[in-house]
Amino acid sequence: MKSEQRNPLPGIPARTYLTHQALWRGLPLLQSEAVQLGPGSHVYEMLQVTGRDMLIFRSNFAPKMASTIVTHPDWMVLMVPVRWLGDHVLNGQLARPFDVFVFAGPDGYSSTGMGRHNLSLGIRKSKLKETCAIMSGRCIDDINLDDQRMALGPGLGTTFHRRILETIAASLEEPIGPGKFALETAIENDLFAEIAGLIIAQTIEENAVSSPNLDALRVVRRAENLFEDRATYPPSIADLCKAANVGATKLRVCFNEVFGVAPIAYLQAKRLTQARSLFLAEEGPPPSVKYAALSLGFTHSGRFARQYRSVFGELPSETLEKR
Structure with missing residues (x-):
């Protein structure tokens, strides 16, 4: 509880x-x-x-x-x-x-x-x-x-x-x-x-x-920067470790210390959140759900829709319709 x-x-x-x-x-x-x-x-x-x-x-x-x-x-x-x-x-x-x-x-x-x-x-x-x-x-x-x-x-x-x-x-x-x-x-x-x-x-x-331990925060920042550079081709754990200059165990410990989740789980949630931001953008939503998914590295539309609904309680298409 x-x-x-x-x-x-x-x-x-x-x-x-x-x-x-x-x-x-x-x-x-x-x-x-x-x-x-x-x-x-x-x-x-x-x-x-x-x-x-x-x-x-x-x-x-x-x-x-x-x-x-x-x-x-x-x-x-x-x-x-x-x-x-x-x-x-x-x-x-x-x-x-x-x-x-x-x-x-x-x-x-x-x-x-x-x-x-x-x-x-x-x-x-x-x-x-x-x-x-x-x-x-x-x-x-x-x-x-x-x-x-x-x-x-x-x-x-x-x-x-x-x-x-x-x-x-x-x-x-x-x-x-x-x-x-x-x-x-x-x-x-x-x-x-x-x-x-x-x-x-x-x-x-x-x-x-x-004083807080800033070492974990800096490791996480370096890993996140790589993700931002490669949003349409999500990096692997090996890529993140290389960018952060740490091993896989240290990377996992740092992400759990800062965000409470493993690196891949955090980056997956980050991509889903970015997709929702695209659907609700004031300057205009993306032309389609498929376009938004592909732009963030989701190659399987059905899997993307299921993951999206599990977090936000609605399908991507329903978010677009709400606008």
């Missing part, structure tokens, strides 16, 4: 449902990808609050999903897992109640889990470093923002979560698009100061900090 992790947080009624492409469009990202690993609807329940140097997200999605995010070099992410089913893994580390993950390095982060409700903040690093330097009395060059896990505990964790939700709630009067709201400058500056104080106490002062 899958366990549910829960933190006591108030709900916010505003919501909208988005596809992956719509979710991340226009954000300061170098890479964004979501691969569905289990059955369910491939949509996000999403709310976004946008400021000048900060983006706040409240998101929910039900199926087991592996997500990869690499931000622009001057941006970083604070990920705040709130509720999830089973294991929620971020860069190879199991999330625990009241953890806050800081992803500030060039590799970004990958996360895997199901039934997830997350709060996350995109933050301009230069602004945060400046704020940390002012508040700590340090030179800005001495402020290092690295990938970290901060274990806040129930007291500080609940206070921090509520502070984010209060910021979202205060912004609901300023809609700027479906599920999107404007963050007032004064409120943004206050939250920046609170986050800087948290970073100073938890990371710069080296209290309760653990």
Whole structure:
């Protein structure tokens, strides 16, 4: 039986449902990808609050999903897992109640889990470093923002979560698009100061900090890059091992650590998710199911349709008809 992790947080009624492409469009990202690993609807329940140097997200999605995010070099992410089913893994580390993950390095982060409700903040690093330097009395060059896990505990964790939700709630009067709201400058500056104080106490002062193992993440990235280069001719395990410069056992361990599945199972799910994205693309779906399948290396249409239905609950042709 899958366990549910829960933190006591108030709900916010505003919501909208988005596809992956719509979710991340226009954000300061170098890479964004979501691969569905289990059955369910491939949509996000999403709310976004946008400021000048900060983006706040409240998101929910039900199926087991592996997500990869690499931000622009001057941006970083604070990920705040709130509720999830089973294991929620971020860069190879199991999330625990009241953890806050800081992803500030060039590799970004990958996360895997199901039934997830997350709060996350995109933050301009230069602004945060400046704020940390002012508040700590340090030179800005001495402020290092690295990938970290901060274990806040129930007291500080609940206070921090509520502070984010209060910021979202205060912004609901300023809609700027479906599920999107404007963050007032004064409120943004206050939250920046609170986050800087948290970073100073938890990371710069080296209290309760653990760094994730990025070796597995880099192995997975190298293997994924080969897949992107050869989407119409899916690589073998030997090809992936050569690209990642590791043996088959190490490759399998790294994929299981980051995504919770074996390499071939992950790449198969990735191709199916990409096929669904093609069917739902706003610029126009592919001319046929067969064309989409062949473009992603599926050579047997019947097998492709069965695999697709097992994940998304409908045939590829039914997805196209829904448009």
